[in-house]
Amino acid sequence: MQMIEKVLLGDASFWGKSKKQNYVSLSTAKAEYIATGSGCTQLLWMKQMLKEYNVLQDVMTLYCDNLSAINISKNPIQHTRTKHINIHHHFIKDLVEEKIIALEHVETELQLADIFTKALDVAKFEKLRGKLGICKECVKKRSKLNLFDPALVMESSCEPNFSFGFNDIHYSDRVLRIEFIPDPVYADRHRMKKRQKVLNGNQPVDMDDDDETCVNNDSNSAAATVVRVETLHISSLILAAQSPFFLKLFSNGMSETKQRHISLRIYASEEDGLMELLKFLYSNTLNITAAPALLDVLMAADKFDVPSCMRYLLNLPMTPDSASLYLELPHTVDAFQPLIDAAKQYLVGRYREITNDKYREKHMALSLSAIEAILASDGLQVSSEDGVYDFALNWARQKYDSLKERREVLATRLACLIRFPYMTCQKLEDVLTCNDFEHESASKLVLEALSSKAEAPHCQRPLAAEESISLNRRFRARAYKQLFYMHLEWKDCVSLFPSGHVDSEPFDFGGQMFFLSAQCNMDNNGSHCFALSLGMKESCSGSIDVDYEFTARLKKTKEFISLHKSNCTFNGGTHIGCKNLFDVPWTFFIEENSIFFVNGSLHLAAELTITH
Structure with missing residues (x-):
């Protein structure tokens, strides 16, 4: 029988031994009992050695997964089943009685020695290996001889505690x-x-x-x-x-x-x-x-x-x-960079909807470094840059009472993160008259924004690409995403026949003014049908790439279902959409019990996303 002994000092593996027993056992209990006695001799030797270093040990615990062996050591009476065991193996009884050794039972699933003697599945092997204080990545690290590489993350559960x-x-x-x-x-x-x-x-x-x-x-x-x-x-x-x-x-x-x-x-x-x-x-x-x-x-x-x-x-x-704290670490130190990057990623994921009034109180309590990390992201869930500008301005006004400090923070820390070219012209006019910006600085920002809006798409993209690797991201578009609704009464839809149209109120998206238009149109077969289109106001300058999806609410499910998806580069006056949104003739669409009207109303929605 193979005899395995393993000694732990604290949480660390201190000593181990594997040896084949040099005698024949008539039962499993005898084999375990003899192996336990051998383990006691090692514990006694180590106790004496530690004593020489003034490290005193109380009762030492020896774990065994065989109850019969434990019962033999605790019962001083000699039985017929144990009289064949040599007397010199029974010294363990004296150690238990004198409370030098405490022999306790351990479940087979938790027996550390099994990792050396049995074929185990992956889960149990890794569990026992972890209890021995052997980390999953130790072999890999030692083979590379780079124990201090910050990129190699060790499992904290395997770290010893001294x-x-x-x-x-x-x-x-x-x-x-x-x-x-x-x-x-x-x-x-x-x-x-x-x-x-x-x-x-x-x-x-x-x-x-x-x-x-x-x-x-x-x-x-x-x-x-x-x-x-x-x-x-x-x-x-x-x-x-x-x-x-x-x-x-x-x-x-x-x-x-x-x-x-x-x-x-x-x-x-x-x-x-x-x-x-x-x-x-x-x-x-x-x-x-x-x-x-x-x-x-x-x-x-x-x-x-x-x-x-x-x-x-x-x-x-x-x-x-903790994320705000990590952002204050020196960016020039390479060892801090993983913490800084993780903090930025966490803040962007948590405060993606930075312009949502529902979380206004939490957003206003953020630190300056946290605001910078969030506004630098291209993946914010905002409908337009106007909202980002308003948030940054209100945050600065709440944090800094001094006009001098507020101007300094806006000019040197936040202005470079606001995408002014994607703001509406009306909001850019507000920037010129805003007292929180120096007039010269505000004029420069607005002039750059208007010049970018007037540029052709092929001229805008190289400029944005040049700034993609810098902190100044004024010319990079975010992934603006917003859902807009349009509701029409049944009688309003009836009045569209044969060639009428009705437009929604203009809405701001990505610094441009868009609108939805519902109309009675002719399909490719010459039949009348219901059409829905998305347009950009003619007064808008510049261009913008947009993915759009039209959805409608049906009477049966009362949920919005997708009807049309597409993408387009919009310029001032661009008007594009779906000629036959419901893919049915006009008469079927407008009938009295139409499945497209819920409580007498047609509910339409358009989800818009700016693509880079």
Whole structure:
């Protein structure tokens, strides 16, 4: 029989052994009982070894999936069925009675040793492998010899937890001496204002010109006065396994340094971030949620090269607060880019209907960085750019009471994200008279918009393509999408015969004025029928590519069904649609009990989408 022993210290796999038993067992219970005794000898040896390191162990638990073997160890009475077992195997009974070993039953499905002895299905194999602390991607990572690649995301459920050993002399091999030096005056002011910016929803904070020149210069810190020293007992293996910075700190060239006392000098303002980061390296989890504290940890993770902290945050559920926080991270740091991209994607998906008055209160509470990420997207579910402009203007007025600050934010941060060429001419006139824009800046924006509207389609597209890779997206059309309705009474439809038409009220879509037109038309066979078309006002300039779909509500189902789909490039005066919308003669369409009229009314709808 194959004998498997596996020892765990905390959540980590510590020792293992696989050996074929060198004697014949007359029963499964005997084989399990003998294997359990062998496991006890290993536990006793390890307990004695840990004791020499001043690591004291209480009752050690040994798991066995055979109830008969457990009952034999707990029953001191000798039975006929166990008298054939050699006496030296019964020492396990003494260990149980003296409470040195606790022998407990474990279900067969949870027996870790089965992964080494049995043919398992994929689900059970991965489950047991996870309990052993072996990650699904470990083999792949080790084969590439790139353990610190941020792109490789590890499963958090497989991360070991060594929090019990943090700053514990019994689980440490090094002493980390952290020396704190005072922050430079300008750096401290810059940091405090950065914190205030995060807490105040990313509103601008007045900063002197000198503040912008402050950096954390390590060369200057070498000559600074140490104001305080903190000493921690650490494990070099735990820290070096997750951070190339600590790996280099604990090594001397290619070999491990023999120095047991390591010094690290940081600014006093970095203390909280570093301490939380060190706790994370032991526990693989963060216990903080406040925005400023989390920002400090992220900055420390970047400074001390701990990509696993970034991966941990990527696996956490995103929230509006955390997304806004990630957007404040430096965009020039490559390690932060996955967090920043994930935050943008989350905000765009959550606030796609940015102009919907139903969610106005939530939208108005967003930070400036969140508003920028949302308005930069081409996939907003809005009907026109007029609504986007009105929202941005109202948001700025609510956030900034000072006209100077409001003008600065609109001119430098938001104007480049509003697609002025796709606004209506009437709204562009409002821009010229808006006091929240400098007159010179407003005139330039409106002039560019009108020039773009007047351009031919083949001239507009290259300009939009040039700006697709930049933050300035004024000339790129969004995927505007809107549903417009038209209702006609039965008597109004009767009056259309033989060649009349009735138009809906004009509506704004993508910066152009459209309308629906219902009419009595002649089909290809010369018969009268009901027609519906979509048109752009002749006064409109420029062109726009539109996918459109006509739907109508039927009496039987009282639901809208699709009747006609198409696409067209609209210019001023373009008029296109379906000659016979219901594909029936006029007489059948207009009869008294027509299936197309619900309570005496014809309900039509047109769904329009701008295509790039």
